[in-house]
Amino acid sequence: MESITLEVTQGVYKTAKEAREAGRVPIVYYGKGIENANFSADYQEFRRAYKKGGKSTIINFIDENKQEFPVLIxxxxxxxxxxxxxxxxxxxxxxxxxxxxxxxxxxxxxAPAIKDLGGVLTHNKDVIAVKCLPKDLVHEIQVDISPLIDFHSSITVGDIKAPQGIEILDVAGINVIGVSAPRAEEEAVVAPAPAEGEEGEKPAEGEADEKKEEK
Known part of the structure; x- marks a missing residue:
């Protein structure tokens, strides 16, 4: 399990606005059977921790009294x-x-369906629901897309191999990723040129005779 440490302070700032003005991020800490607490962390330190761990990595808060609080964002x-x-x-x-x-x-x-057939990758899921002990939690699960050989191929939740100690909770038959056929290029529709002798409307009956008389 990858672990990240973040120094925090507790109860120093009266309001979230005050913490932000001091260059810190206000944090609410809560959990089952414990009392909620207000922490804050240096903005840049939190940014780096979140970029590295996201919401799937245990972060160890260490307060000013050196007390540790393992948390998940x-x-x-x-x-x-x-x-x-x-x-x-x-x-x-x-x-x-x-x-x-x-x-x-x-x-x-x-994916051969992309390389050889010009298909387009279609994502249906970017995260997967799991159950595990905190020590077994991983930051990400990698999925190989090379089995996508044609437009009928797909990778489902059941195809994903979870690391040891992690139970996948999503339904096995849910489609995770596949390849769709490329859209056919729309051909421009060109109106046919008028046939010879059809460039103008024929004069109504009687009009031709009237024009001759005028001449």
Whole structure:
């Protein structure tokens, strides 16, 4: 299990706004049977930890008293304009009890249906629901796409090989990834040229005689 350490402070700032103004990210810590607590972490330190671990890696919070809190990031709120972190929710983790979470899927390899047939990769799932002990949690699960040999091939949840100690909870028959046929190029429709003698409308009966008389 990969582990990440993040230094946090508890109860130093009265409001989330005050923490953000000090260059920190406000964090709410909660879990079953424990009292909620407010932490904050240095913005850049949290950014690096989240980039490395995401929501599928145990992060060990260490507060100013050197007390450790193993957590999983549950929810991240972003500023609607700047996309900066606004608020983080983390769940307390009991290292002796199984947890339910999601692990990202990372696809690798070369699909013959794309290389040889010009198909287009279609993703249906990018994460997979799992159950495991915290010590068995992995940051990602890799999926080889080389079995996609034609447009009828697909990789389902049941085809994914989970690392030891991890139980996949999603239904085995769910389609994860496949290849669709390329769209045929639309041919421009050219209107046929008018046949000889059809360039203009024929004069109504009687009009031709009237024009002759005018001459």
């Amino acid at each position: 549950h929810e991240v709120q972003y500023h609607p304009v700047t996309d900066e972190f606004l608020h983080i929710d983390v769940m307390a983790v009991n290292m002796d009890k199984a947890i339910h979470t999601e692990i990202p899927l990372v696809f690798f390899g070369e």
